Amino acid sequence: MESKCEYCTKSIETCPLTLKCCGYTVCYDHYKDVATKCPICNCRFQLDECVSMLRNEINLKIFSFKLQIENFKLLLDEFKQIQCQPEIILDKLQVKDSTMTHWLNKEIESLQIDLIETKTNLFIQDTMNKIDSIAKTELVELINRRLEILKEINENFNFEQKILEYKQLKNYQLIGCLAHQIHKFDFNSNKDLIASSLDGRVDQIDKYLTKYTNITSCRTKLNVLSVKCFFDDQIICGLSDGKIRIWSIKRKKCIESIEAHKSGVCCLDIMKGDFLVSGSCGGGLKLWNRKTGHVKLVYDGHEFQINDIDRVSKGVFVTCSNDKTIKIWNLKCRNFIKMCEGHTSIVNCVRRLSEEVILSGSCDGEIRVWDLRKCNCVKILKDDNLSIMCLDIGFKGLIIAGTLDGRIKCWDSKEDKIKICIDAHESAVTCVKQSKPGFLVSCSNDKNIKLWKINLL
Numbered sequence: 001m002e003s004k005c006e007y008c009t010k011s012i013e014t015c016p017l018t019l020k021c022c023g024y025t026v027c028y029d030h031y032k033d034v035a036t037k038c039p040i041c042n043c044r045f046q047l048d049e050c051v052s053m054l055r056n057e058i059n060l061k062i063f064s065f066k067l068q069i070e071n072f073k074l075l076l077d078e079f080k081q082i083q084c085q086p087e088i089i090l091d092k093l094q095v096k097d098s099t100m101t102h103w104l105n106k107e108i109e110s111l112q113i114d115l116i117e118t119k120t121n122l123f124i125q126d127t128m129n130k131i132d133s134i135a136k137t138e139l140v141e142l143i144n145r146r147l148e149i150l151k152e153i154n155e156n157f158n159f160e161q162k163i164l165e166y167k168q169l170k171n172y173q174l175i176g177c178l179a180h181q182i183h184k185f186d187f188n189s190n191k192d193l194i195a196s197s198l199d200g201r202v203d204q205i206d207k208y209l210t211k212y213t214n215i216t217s218c219r220t221k222l223n224v225l226s227v228k229c230f231f232d233d234q235i236i237c238g239l240s241d242g243k244i245r246i247w248s249i250k251r252k253k254c255i256e257s258i259e260a261h262k263s264g265v266c267c268l269d270i271m272k273g274d275f276l277v278s279g280s281c282g283g284g285l286k287l288w289n290r291k292t293g294h295v296k297l298v299y300d301g302h303e304f305q306i307n308d309i310d311r312v313s314k315g316v317f318v319t320c321s322n323d324k325t326i327k328i329w330n331l332k333c334r335n336f337i338k339m340c341e342g343h344t345s346i347v348n349c350v351r352r353l354s355e356e357v358i359l360s361g362s363c364d365g366e367i368r369v370w371d372l373r374k375c376n377c378v379k380i381l382k383d384d385n386l387s388i389m390c391l392d393i394g395f396k397g398l399i400i401a402g403t404l405d406g407r408i409k410c411w412d413s414k415e416d417k418i419k420i421c422i423d424a425h426e427s428a429v430t431c432v433k434q435s436k437p438g439f440l441v442s443c444s445n446d447k448n449i450k451l452w453k454i455n456l457l
Contacts, residue, residue: 171420176209176451182443184431186229191435194235194249195443196224202237202247207435209451215252226268228276230290236276238265244278244288258293260286269309269317271331279306279319287331299334302327307348312372313355320347326360328372338375342368349391353413361388361401367411381411383418389428395437402429408442410454420454 004011005025182195182203193205194215200222205212215235226238230246234255237245242261245254261280270276274290285301288294302321311317315331324343327336345363352358353369357378360368365386369379387404394400397413406425409418425444432442440452 171455172422173453174450175453178205178209178212178449179447180205180212180449181447182431182449183224184227185433185441185443185449186227186235187433187435188229188249193441193449194227194229195449196227196237198223198225200224202227202235204249205449209441209449215247215249216254223264225264225266225281228268228270230270230276236268236270236290238268238278240264242280244268244276246290256293258288260288260295266306267309267319269311271311271317272314275331277309277317279309281305283321283323285319285329297331297334299329300336307346308350310350310352310358312352312358318350318352318358320350320360322346324362326350326358326370328375338372340368340370340375340377342377345387348387348389351391351393353393353397359391359393359399361391363387363404367391367399367401369413379416381416383409383421387428390431392433394434394440398434400432400434400440402432402442402444404428406444406446408432408440408452422452424450424452 180195180203181199182197182205185193185195185205188194188204191207193203193207193209195203195205195212197203200216202215202224203212204215223240224237225240228236230236233249235247235249237247238260239245242259242263242265244258244260244265246256246258247253248255260278261282261284263280263282263284265278266281267279268276270290271287275296276288276290277285278288279285279301283302283304283306285299285306286295287297287299289296302319302323302325304322306319306321308320309317312328316328316337317331318326318328320326324341324345324347326340326343326347328338328340330337340358340360343360343362343364343366347360347362349361350358351360356372358370358372360370362368365382365384365388367381367388368377369381370376371378381399386407388401389404390402392400394410398419399411399413401409401411402424403409406423406427406429408420408422408424408429410420411417412419424442425446425448427445429442429444432440435441435451438454440454441449442452443449
């Protein structure tokens with residue numbers, strides 16, 4: 001039967017309450033405004049006496065629990081929407097991260113005690129008074145529902161892990177950004193960037209990313225696919241027409257041009273002395289004398305495009321390719337001396353960790369650690385299936401990776417887990433390198449170069 005407030009005559013949908021002094025029923029809105037006088041008969045009474053009435057106690061609890069359940073539902077929805085942003089959750093709850101799990105457990109424990117006490121009291125009261133059975137059942141159901149929601153929050157959201165991830169995510173700071181389209185870059189001795197672009201430019205960008213100057217006197221109308229610094233005044237560029245060009249930074253002039261490959265020069269690395277190695281889009285691999293421009297050795301190369309080259313030791317270097325393999329080469333032998341296989345997709349990058357250990361990053365989302373002595377994979381680092389586009393080795397053995405979705409991930413090489421994850425760019429990270437301990441520079445297809453400061457826990 002529908003209750004009506006005998007003060008304002010409106011239907012009572014939320015919480016009908018009976019005043020002890022006269023037995024009249026009023027709505028909660030009027031009841032909560034009562035100080036010491038009944039709004040209907042004007043009799044004076046103590047508010048706690050009215051609240052202590054069994055009927056009012058049950059109705060107040062039901063009303064209170066309904067409000068709490070609505071709040072818990074909102075909280076649960078917020079958790080589901082922002083579960084990867086625990087700092088917002090903590091702010092909503094106004095509790096410290098260290099007490100989050102403790103708070104939930106205490107709340108659940110309190111509710112369980114409340115449920116037992118309520119059931120006991122209702123049983124005792126039911127034997128002495130006739131209580132509305134619907135109200136009693138509703139009260140117990142509401143307490144159970146509160147328990148269910150809090151347990152769902154506690155079980156489905158690992159707060160300790162989320163808080164740790166949040167701390168890791170916040171362990172970086174963007175300190176510089178320059179809107180400029182570049183594809184690859186290298187550092188000179190002053191830690192300024194020498195950057196190549198796919199529109200034919202080679203630019204020098206200061207270490208703070210505040211300004212840049214064009215090194216090439218004009219655009220070559222060819223894609224500059226790779227770039228390496230050689231001494232302070234010279235840079236070596238690989239072009240899409242298969243040429244290698246050596247530029248003087250001071251003179252802003254090409255001082256040498258080498259007809260290197262029939263297809264684009266995708267990657268370069270400088271060997272000891274006056275030698276450099278170049279890899280092409282067609283899989284070709286050659287060793288050059290930088291001073292004379294003469295080819296010293298033509299290697300067997302790869303079946304498909306060579307994506308990266310890195311020197312391992314005095315006379316040894318490694319390459320990776322679209323053919324899913326990593327090959328180890330000796331400067332004096334045209335055939336590869338060892339080969340590492342295991343990736344299921346294109347291998348985009350390779351880096352030296354030591355003279356006996358290298359890293360590789362692939363489109364299969366894996367970073368593999370290889371022991372060159374046996375050519376076997378000793379470790380796989382993987383967070384998701386997104387392509388690893390570039391790699392670098394940072395201070396304290398930090399493994400730095402740029403991904404297809406624009407993130408920079410930093411792994412601890414000893415603990416094999418991600419220490420820092422940065423949502424760095426809106427598109428694929430094409431190059432990321434440590435400029436000095438604690439600082440990273442990244443560039444992307446989103447036409448931005450960014451400077452990051454990172455702090456390890």
